Amino acid sequence: MKKKFFYFLPFFVFMLIAFFLWRGLRLDPAQLPSTLIDKVAPSFVLPSLLDEQKKIRSSIFYGKISIVHVWSSECKVCENEYDVLLQLAQLPKVQLIGLDYEDDPISAKRYLLEKGNPYHQVLRGDQKNVGLNWGIYGTPETFVIDQRGVIRGKWLGSLNEEKTREQLKACLRSLKDA
Amino acid sequence: MMGALVLPELGHFSLILAFIFSIYQMGVGGVAARCGLSAHKQLAYLLLTSVYGQVFFLILSYLALTYAFLTHDFSVSYVAAHAHTRLPWPYRLSAVWSAHEGSLLLWVTLLGGWSAAFLCYARTRIPLAIQGSIVMVLGVLSVGFISFLLFTSNPFLRLLPEPPLEGQGLNPLLQDPGLAIHPPMLYMGYVGFALAFAVAVAALLRGKFDGVWVQWLKPWVMLAWSFLTLGITLGSWWAYRVLGWGGWWFWDPVENAALLPWLAATALFHSLIMVEKRHAFKIWVLLLAILTFCLSLLGTFLVRSGVLISVHAFASDPLRGAYLLKFLMTVVCLALLLFAWRSPLLVTRQVFHFLSKETFLLINNIILFVLMISVLFATLYPLFLDVLGMGKISVGPPYFNAVFIPLFLLLVIAMCIGPCCHWQKTRPGQLIKQLRWPICLAVMVTVVIKLGLPPLPWLKIIALFLSLTLAFTTVFISTQRRRLGMMLAHMGVAVCALGIILSTSLQTQRELSMRPGDSIAVGGHQFEFMNVHAVEGENYEGVAADFRVYHGLQTLGLLSPEKRHYFSSQNGISQAAISSNLFRDLYIVLGEPLEKNNWAVRIYNKPYVRFIWLGGLLMMLGGLISLSSKK
Numbered sequence: 001m002k003k004k005f006f007y008f009l010p011f012f013v014f015m016l017i018a019f020f021l022w023r024g025l026r027l028d029p030a031q032l033p034s035t036l037i038d039k040v041a042p043s044f045v046l047p048s049l050l051d052e053q054k055k056i057r058s059s060i061f062y063g064k065i066s067i068v069h070v071w072s073s074e075c076k077v078c079e080n081e082y083d084v085l086l087q088l089a090q091l092p093k094v095q096l097i098g099l100d101y102e103d104d105p106i107s108a109k110r111y112l113l114e115k116g117n118p119y120h121q122v123l124r125g126d127q128k129n130v131g132l133n134w135g136i137y138g139t140p141e142t143f144v145i146d147q148r149g150v151i152r153g154k155w156l157g158s159l160n161e162e163k164t165r166e167q168l169k170a171c172l173r174s175l176k177d178a
Numbered sequence: 179m180m181g182a183l184v185l186p187e188l189g190h191f192s193l194i195l196a197f198i199f200s201i202y203q204m205g206v207g208g209v210a211a212r213c214g215l216s217a218h219k220q221l222a223y224l225l226l227t228s229v230y231g232q233v234f235f236l237i238l239s240y241l242a243l244t245y246a247f248l249t250h251d252f253s254v255s256y257v258a259a260h261a262h263t264r265l266p267w268p269y270r271l272s273a274v275w276s277a278h279e280g281s282l283l284l285w286v287t288l289l290g291g292w293s294a295a296f297l298c299y300a301r302t303r304i305p306l307a308i309q310g311s312i313v314m315v316l317g318v319l320s321v322g323f324i325s326f327l328l329f330t331s332n333p334f335l336r337l338l339p340e341p342p343l344e345g346q347g348l349n350p351l352l353q354d355p356g357l358a359i360h361p362p363m364l365y366m367g368y369v370g371f372a373l374a375f376a377v378a379v380a381a382l383l384r385g386k387f388d389g390v391w392v393q394w395l396k397p398w399v400m401l402a403w404s405f406l407t408l409g410i411t412l413g414s415w416w417a418y419r420v421l422g423w424g425g426w427w428f429w430d431p432v433e434n435a436a437l438l439p440w441l442a443a444t445a446l447f448h449s450l451i452m453v454e455k456r457h458a459f460k461i462w463v464l465l466l467a468i469l470t471f472c473l474s475l476l477g478t479f480l481v482r483s484g485v486l487i488s489v490h491a492f493a494s495d496p497l498r499g500a501y502l503l504k505f506l507m508t509v510v511c512l513a514l515l516l517f518a519w520r521s522p523l524l525v526t527r528q529v530f531h532f533l534s535k536e537t538f539l540l541i542n543n544i545i546l547f548v549l550m551i552s553v554l555f556a557t558l559y560p561l562f563l564d565v566l567g568m569g570k571i572s573v574g575p576p577y578f579n580a581v582f583i584p585l586f587l588l589l590v591i592a593m594c595i596g597p598c599c600h601w602q603k604t605r606p607g608q609l610i611k612q613l614r615w616p617i618c619l620a621v622m623v624t625v626v627i628k629l630g631l632p633p634l635p636w637l638k639i640i641a642l643f644l645s646l647t648l649a650f651t652t653v654f655i656s657t658q659r660r661r662l663g664m665m666l667a668h669m670g671v672a673v674c675a676l677g678i679i680l681s682t683s684l685q686t687q688r689e690l691s692m693r694p695g696d697s698i699a700v701g702g703h704q705f706e707f708m709n710v711h712a713v714e715g716e717n718y719e720g721v722a723a724d725f726r727v728y729h730g731l732q733t734l735g736l737l738s739p740e741k742r743h744y745f746s747s748q749n750g751i752s753q754a755a756i757s758s759n760l761f762r763d764l765y766i767v768l769g770e771p772l773e774k775n776n777w778a779v780r781i782y783n784k785p786y787v788r789f790i791w792l793g794g795l796l797m798m799l800g801g802l803i804s805l806s807s808k809k
């Protein structure tokens with residue numbers, strides 16, 4: 001009996017590996033969890049992109065569900081996200097905040113003027129510590145922040161991805177229900 | 179014009195015909211296998227038609243796709259996605275296998291080619307019934323892969339009636355001669371192991387495996403192994419030149435995917451000798467033959483399904499991955515169940531003395547197997563954790579180096595002693611007699627090197643000593659026994675190891691900002707930054723920086739690293755300039771432009787780095803020679 005098992009060993013080992021490969025297919029290796037999830041969003045005082053005099057503080061998150069979208073005028077992917085952004089901006093009880101990440105403010109302003117501005121507020125993110133505080137990999141990136149200023153979700157890459165959009169909407173729904 | 183429009187359809191149609199032929203091949207093979215010894219000539223003829231017919235249509239289909247690339251037929255969506263009118267013609271040929279669909283077509287065409295070549299060889303040598311079993315197994319593989327191609331990744335899908343006017347272009351990183359021939363070589367290796375698999379499964383089905391079978395099997399394993407060795411060497415050389423930081427091996431999942439079958443195949447052909455000469459290890463050999471091909475399939479799956487993240491950013495698609503995994507599971511499960519069921523029939527017992535060739539072949543196999551398993555698990559470990567929801571991690575070079583290097587050194591020791599031993603029993607005195615001069619010589623050279631070089635860590639000195647011992651022992655043995663193939667291959671391992679040790683310990687590098695007129699010394703060479711000028715190629719433009727290189731007072735010439743911007747791509751890429759001879763490489767990368775005409779520049783001096791690939795080539799050559807001298 002013992003001997004028989006020995007001959008079946010390669011088969012069992014392979015089955016085990018195959019199980020993991022099978023489950024692995026459903027996972028997305030590009031989805032990186034942020035260490036910031038379920039933590040309070042980093043506090044900041046940043047100038048508004050469109051009105052230099054106006055300073056926006058992290059208290060802006062209180063009382064509303066916020067979507068923070070990290071973008072830049074040099075980012076090709078962001079250009080195609082426009083339709084999705086407009087949809088998100090029209091959701092009730094949700095504010096869409098743009099974070100113009102490491103960008104030239106002049107070309108960013110021109111970009112918004114030409115294409116239209118989907119955001120309720122746009123933050124200037126050309127200071128050094130913005131990327132570090134928020135753990136930004138690159139544009140585009142999207143955060144969802146709840147009414148108490150806690151980060152509840154983060155997605156890398158384009159919002160045109162079906163999967164990202166689904167997850168984002170599910171996250172928003174769960175916040176509204178609560 | 180109309181003719182050209184129809185050609186891709188013809189290619190598509192040929193592929194469907196090839197699919198039908200592969201089903202036919204499976205059937206005829208099965209019948210031939212059942213008929214046993216009474217099978218007659220007509221059946222042999224049918225077997226031949228099925229295999230040759232399949233390969234004929236596969237080649238036709240492959241040529242049709244190649245033609246579409248050569249003539250910029252953007253009505254074929256695969257061509258539109260991977261070609262560009264300004265792509266030079268050699269890269270139009272290699273663009274065929276630059277992405278999933280085309281490389282899979284190459285894969286099945288090669289499988290057809292290997293099957294046909296094998297049948298050609300088998301006709302006069304192997305009994306028809308056994309031919310039938312082998313051809314049937316190959317047919318099953320063919321059916322699986324061609325249907326994968328046809329149903330999930332058809333390269334002949336069209337963009338009609340309005341084809342795009344311009345293609346999206348080939349990834350600039352792939353526009354390199356090293357990479358142009360790397361995938362076909364790698365695939366030749368991967369696919370070649372299908373024959374080993376087919377022979378092993380046929381042996382299990384028939385419940386027989388002996389020295390004659392090994393003689394049929396061995397040349398094919400050696401040939402496939404040689405191709406795989408060349409493929410891996412070319413891949414490493416490509417990474418070194420193109421990725422722009424002078425590394426030659428990154429322990430990336432995709433690289434590991436090529437290394438795994440290589441390790442298994444190396445173990446396989448060493449243990450084949452055991453079956454041939456001593457009738458031992460039969461079951462082990464069959465298991466290795468199955469595993470080698472399974473690992474090739476697993477490699478394809480890992481590369482194509484995107485379950486692991488890798489620097490080789492191939493497009494990934496879970497649907498394809500699911501199909502490939504189902505196929506992989508069916509094939510491997512059946513083979514391993516068959517193994518569990520039939521292999522007890524083949525148990526043999528052999529007695530041998532501890533100090534014998536058998537022992538060292540066994541040690542060789544154990545070490546190679548452990549290496550293979552540890553690389554496999556480290557490659558899959560991030561996936562395991564992710565599936566179990568235990569977080570995302572990546573296993574990096576420190577782990578691999580920590581596991582691989584000590585095991586590899588043990589292997590080198592076995593390689594020094596093993597070839598000096600006789601079958602069954604060797605007297606220790608004899609062994610010492612053979613090994614003493616090479617060891618003395620190695621000690622002397624190590625001491626000389628140690629004195630002449632900056633201080634090295636102990637592990638490196640030991641590694642250096644062992645590699646030198648291996649080199650000297652191999653030369654010494656070759657004077658006594660004429661085994662040129664083995665000698666070259668073992669020499670290749672020694673040369674490669676020396677290259678790795680010396681290049682990593684002696685490398686000097688500088689990363690700095692320079693402006694034209696500046697001059698800097700790196701590793702005994704003086705680099706003078708002359709000027710920056712624009713360059714233009716067929717499908718890119720960019721800037722080149724000219725560096726004049728001096729060694730002492732002697733001028734070695736001009737090196738011009740470039741920053742290229744390909745028309746079809748948004749990202750610029752750096753083209754390193756390399757001046758090389760056998761003993762050192764000077765490697766300059768031009769980085770980003772900085773303020774005031776300054777440029778970020780990286781300069782490396784890498785002594786003996788060529789030895790790494792030279793070793794790979796020697797191994798391949800050894801494999802090919804042992805193939806021809808076996809008769």
